[in-house]
Amino acid sequence: MTTKNNLLVELFVEELPPKALRKLGEAFANVLRDQLVAAGLADAGSVLTPYASPRRLAAHLTNVAAQAADKAVSQKLMPVSVGLDASGNATPALLKRLGALGADASAVPELRRAMDGKAEALFYESTAKGATLAEGLQKALAEAIAKLPIPKVMSYQLESGCELPGWTSVSFVRPAHALVALHGDTVVPVEALGLQAGRETHGHRFEALVDPVVLRDANSYAQQMQDEGAVIPGFEARRAEIARQLAEAAIKVGGGTQPINDDALLDEVTALVERPNVLTCEFEREFLDVPQECLILTMKANQKYFPLLDAHGRLTHKFLVVSNINPADASAVIGGNERVVRPRLADAKFFFDQDRKKSLASRVESLGKVVYHNKLGTQGQRVERVMRIAHAIGEQIGAPTGDAHLAPRAVQAAQLAKADLVTDMVGEFPELQGIMGRYYALHDGLEHTVADAIEDHYKPRFAGDELPRSNVGIVVALADKLETLVGMFGIGNLPTGDRDPFALRRHALGVIRMLIERNLSLDLRTMLSDAYAAFSAHRGGEIALNDPTDALEAFIYDRLAGSLREQGASAQEVEAVLSPRPQRLAEVPKLLAAVRAFAALPEAPALAAANKRIGNILKKSPEADAHVSELLLKEPAEKALHAAMQKVVPQANSQFEAGDYTASLQTLAALRDPVDAFFDGVMVNAEQSDLRLNRLGLLMILHGAMNRVAQLERLAA
Template sequence: MTSLLVELQTEELPPKALKKLSEAFAQNLTKSLASQHFLADGSRTTVYGSPRRLAALVTNVLAKSPDEAFKQKLVPVKVGLDAEGNATPALLKKMKALGIDADVKSLKQVDDGKNVQLFYEGIRPGVELAHGLQTALEAAAFNLPIPKVMHYQLADGETTVSFVRPAKHLVVLYGEDVVPVSLLGLKADRLTSGHRFHTHELIAIKSADGYEEQMMTEAKVMPSFAKRREKIVHDVVEGARAIHGEAIMPEDLIDEVTALTEWPVIYESSFEEEFLKVPQECLILTMQQNQKYFAVQDEKGRLMNRFFLVSQLKAKDGGDAISAGNARVVRARLADAKFFYDQDKLQTLESRIPLLKNVVYHNKLGTQAERVERVKAIAAKVADLIGANRDQAVRAAQLAKVDLLTLMVGEFPELQGIMGEYYALHDGEDEEVALAIREHYQPRFAGDALPSTPVSLAVALADKLETLSGLFGIGQMPTGDKDPFALRRHALGVLRMLIEKNLNVAITDLVNIGYEAMKEVANVRDARDELLAFFEDRLRVMFKDKGYSAQEVDAVLATHPTMVLDVPARLQAVRAFAQLPEAEALAAANKRIGNILKKTVPETDVVDVALFDSEAEKALYEALCVAEPKAKAHYEAGHYTDLLKGLAPMKAPVDCFFEDVMVNVEDARVRANRLALLWRLHRTMNMVAELSRLAK
């Protein structure tokens, strides 16, 4: 089988988008070829992507797509054939439009339930690769997740085309042969550009299968994004190990550096030790964001004055000049960071508090100063609920946003909270308060660590509750995939703290506290019901992601549990209940009882045994009298699995009841008595979860 190579060589592509662009280009190309039946069994696609090229190698590609049988509906018989069975003008017109040349007698008649239709059955001949590939190329190039399209003119000075970056060369080889296709005003060829500095002439690609090796040896380009990334990680890790350190390598930074280089070469450099007096988070962020360097820490996690950089050049002098040049550049950057830090320390956080009134938080919710007062009020009440130090929580809440006014956070917004801790400690604030300033933003993202102390938890909860209460109160809820204020993340953070930190606090209490702090703000309405529903939706997503079924989650959340901490135990209990032999019948009975009670709700749950006129009623009542107190005891103790498993003996009396007893009889007293019995049974069964949601 023959391989197909497609390479689109361009000007420098946006580095943060390169990985997705290259994967989408190859995926779109392969998908289109497959849909046109050009791929034989065992076909595989290799993705290539470098700063100046998107490419893909597809193996086992057919030179011509196979002939295929097809069936085409034409028109109803009554429209296509006249009384003598000859073709009508309508049928002939339809066949001509479809390119079908066939004797009308060869057409099939099929009854589709509405009409008898005329069908043509034939063989559609395959097409040459060049024809199908033209379609595939356009699908590959014009369906990319392009951050921003560029419009540029072709060499003729008249034609304008649009792509992520101007395209320079198009290589399309089937085996060793060029396929005559075109894209973005370029005709396919075998010529491409090599490394910008190590090569000067165009490279003629000899064959599809030899593309990667030839690019490595002649073009000095490593076209595989994955292999470049692997080399960068390996060389940086080994370099750090050689100096008894460990490289700090965030995934996003690795991807970005990989997307900036076609021929990665790693060099080591350093900076003066005096800069290590600046908080290491500042230095690391400066190196990563401004220079794309990999910082290094020692075995104790302390930042070293060494770093690694990724270059495109294999220097003749071993890289001394490159290392020295980058040392000069980073020195200037770190000097700026040191200046910001030194200047910030000249003013205490407390002295900056009045300046928060000059910072607008939201045009409908006031300034940061007003917001801080609300967060303080919420933090005080939350601290009381969770047993945190109230005074420390209020103090941390008062100082939590002040570092937004510092030079360092102004330059690096990612350091908000982090710098607040450093400045608070410098000012002599309590360590618990300083830590809470750092941690009150947590969790910042999915999987992030939670605040570590009760004081930090109180302030973090307060900060998120104020945001949610305020923005919901002015109608700024998330819609669809739009969530500009990250409210889903805030809600998920609240839920994670309640569950993972074992906070025995009702979500309704927290929502009420948030509302109380917001209700004096003009234009803020009471949105507690919407906010509680939002929390419930986040719980639903959270536990589905943890592997619970939609039925299990819906059954638990249908009872609207206010103690979020209980939800995992309830879900485990529901899962255990579902394994019981009696579970299916009890869930179905629960659904039946629910449907009955929807029509008529009894005025009381008092059951009068004197009104029983069957053994089935009596047996169910006696079984309920045994199960009900046990269920209440298990519920109060939080033994939810024991509660649901304890319902198993109810199956037999429930089944007998519905077999032998009619609930809605004419006698009003008997009917009400039976409804009261079912009401109590339904209430007992649904303490932990609404079991009807488990019914099939």
């Protein structure tokens, strides 16, 4: 019986890139497991545990066999007519093929005959020896290394075995120094990156109790690394320990403080330390006069610190550091981190104080010197376009509600929205664009709605992000995103399957969300046309732009369709609602609800099928028009349908105009029986042309009424 045991493989390397560590660890472990399963050395029940720390990638896999089971192999040799002569003896061709497989003429009587297509063929049955663990792991290890999602490869010379400089070198993400491969307590003789597998690895650079750490067996790995090597090798375990220590340190600070919630920062810090030790530090309270976004960003981005927020979400003067050492007296570590952060905060304060010496309005002119895109002009020209688009949208939203101030405020916010791009603070921290613009606008004495709009015009920045907080912000955000979409589509700079450098998909989804979630009665095509017109109206020369309205409209509907499907709508429902291209996207949720309610009616399948049939008939009858003469209604079924339509269609249209789409479709469901009777008893394409045209006109009116809410034929099976 084949021996089974748990397997451990570890590559000990120099410090790995922190932002890629988690993916590297998962990829290394997963490929190893998949390759061993494919080789028959592990099975679907084998439990995989990946490990990844700054200086190691490792995997622990349960239930791994020392040798894979033998497998029966059936190999097709050749047709019987080619392999055997008329007397049934083997031909030279058959003997040569058998020889290549390590067999001779004695195997001929044992060959299996079976039909292969239309001809009978000869098959050689043999048993393939199962791969040993050393063979299978060697291949799996090579595959795991080759398939690592390495951000950037390093080439380095091996430490030994090379007589001349550069004679033997390898390429890997970082120089590798040790390889461990243990099956139970037995070393598996494999090699990788010029290293021979053993049982020795290394722990923490400074705090390991022993060096090297000699692993007893595969199962002792995690515990020995923690006890002897002072390392928590598992990424998830180390991440959980850091989160625990952060929460514990915040409780000790008191006052309801909480460390800032940032998963990306937590992941990066987890990838930087092997033995986390959270320490509490502080800075001078005077720095809290600087906008907290600036201080938080500099602490997170530059120093990988965790700022502490009070119970109201305000930044405190204390922060948490995740150290990689655990000295008996941590005062030197704390003092060092406090000294390091102070100049960073001082820079932020300096930038903030200097920026406020000039108003945002005075900076707008400088945008004319900042290139936005070589085919779309400067940021200054872009601002002019956004202002024009914002004015058009502001007029459309403000007029029905009597808000005469909306458009002027939106234009003012649009003019200033990009001005903070030429400030020192945003030059140092581009992530603060918009945020700093709001602070500077408030400092300049501008209205809160205008200041908020300057920050909010970038929203929504990602899936699930909040929308702008006021109509002024909504108008400027729409204008900004439409300007980007129209400009990029107009110069042919379209997103591809895996590339979208200008985030056009995100911009389109942002437009969709604002129109729908704020229930804005704006016409999509009108907005696109207004945005396109803004490109020919600015000063400083014409922008060579093709009209992108049709392509961009299709792109937005495609984004909307994908969004609706992600929210649970079926493909049929989405197609039914979006095929007529409803221009007011705010109506789409109500249209979708109406279609769902209609689809649940017992009359729905028959009416959807009839609608599809009517559509096919009308496509072949271009001469038809929506006109019916009662004098030409001859058959009882067409008279009954006409009478039913005279009663039902006006009611359904009235409900549609009132926005009650569900009631409109349910009213039309009453036409099922007269429609079925019409197709059962009436020949639409009558030989007499006036009768045919009259019947086509009746169907055209019916088709138009049935498809005002949605294309019901899309619901047909």
